Amino acid sequence: MTTLHVFDKPMCCSTGICGPQVDPVLPKFASDLAWLHEQGISVERFNLAQQPQAFVALPDVMEALKAGPEIALPLIRVNDRIVASGIYPTRQQMASWCGVSLLTSLGVTEPAPIVAGQPVVVENSFGRFAPWCLPKIRHAFCFLPEKAVLEKPRSPAQRP
Numbered sequence: 001m002t003t004l005h006v007f008d009k010p011m012c013c014s015t016g017i018c019g020p021q022v023d024p025v026l027p028k029f030a031s032d033l034a035w036l037h038e039q040g041i042s043v044e045r046f047n048l049a050q051q052p053q054a055f056v057a058l059p060d061v062m063e064a065l066k067a068g069p070e071i072a073l074p075l076i077r078v079n080d081r082i083v084a085s086g087i088y089p090t091r092q093q094m095a096s097w098c099g100v101s102l103l104t105s106l107g108v109t110e111p112a113p114i115v116a117g118q119p120v121v122v123e124n125s126f127g128r129f130a131p132w133c134l135p136k137i138r139h140a141f142c143f144l145p146e147k148a149v150l151e152k153p154r155s156p157a158q159r160p
Contacts, residue, residue: 002098003042006033007061007075010049025088032091039100048073 037043046054048069055061064072064085076084078097083089095102 001040001042003044003079004033004036004094004098005077006043006045007055007073007077008045008047009069009073011047012049029088032094035091036094036098036100039095039098041098041100 033043033045048055055065058077060082061075061077064075064082072085074084074086074088075082076089076094076097083097084093089097092102
């Protein structure tokens with residue numbers, strides 16, 4: 001199982017989403033960590049103010065802290081390897097480091113061919129939609145949810 005460890009700057013609580021001045025990056029980052037956990041990644045977060053022993057226990061983290069906590073933190077480790085220091089990474093970056101596809105949560109499974117002149121009608125949890133007809137493309141591949149179907153265009157009167 002992939003493990004992701006976050007070593008945070010000293011904060012008033014475990015997420016930093018409290019107090020009078022909340023860093024606007026922190027709520028998004030907390031959401032991204034929750035998403036990774038839902039994808040099966042083991043996520044642990046350590047706060048320097050509340051869990052200094054977690055920082056001291058790891059030689060590579062201690063080495064990074066020699067530059068100063070304001071420079072080195074936050075520090076991200078994936079499977080015992082430092083992958084980022086001094087920034088809160090994006091969901092895309094963390095997914096890449098953990099070997100998780102961003103498309104997984106969208107229900108996308110495999111590419112479906114798109115043929116010129118045929119509209120693509122996609123059926124998903126939000127309903128059906130036919131984005132457009134592709135008259136100039138001879139052949140292309142597009143990632144679509146597994147319920148995607150190819151249909152002939154409907155007249156405006158036939159549309160739901």
